[in-house]
Amino acid sequence: MFYLKHKGKKLYIESDNVYTTCPQCGKEHAVDLNDAIIDGVLDLYGLDIFCTECSAKRRASGGSSPQVAAGCRNSPQTAASWEYDA
Ligand SMILES: [Zn+2]
Numbered sequence: 001m002f003y004l005k006h007k008g009k010k011l012y013i014e015s016d017n018v019y020t021t022c023p024q025c026g027k028e029h030a031v032d033l034n035d036a037i038i039d040g041v042l043d044l045y046g047l048d049i050f051c052t053e054c055s056a057k058r059r060a061s062g063g064s065s066p067q068v069a070a071g072c073r074n075s076p077q078t079a080a081s082w083e084y085d086a
Helices: 052-061
Strands: 003-006 009-012 019-021 028-030 047-049 068-070 080-082
Touching: none
Parallel strands: 047 080
Antiparallel strands: 003 009, 019 028, 068 080
16 A cells, blocks of 8 residues: 655545646546556656546547557656546
8 A cells, every 4th residue: 555645644545536637638637546557567757647538539530559659748758648548
């Protein structure tokens, strides 16, 4: 079990209390970190995760790699992005 620690208080990281912002529209959305593991790697510092709406738009417009694409927000060398399949 992992947790964040802020001013002595523990906040446990669970399946329903982790959020990120979509790199395309900026919308805050919940993330299950289990879904963010790509090829056995969880890159919390370089991974961007699109919201469901932007994931659908990106899939509809057709991309060379529908689920994982190069990103450039924080770290160009390691940044990646992820889209929901649903
Ligand atoms: Zn979005």
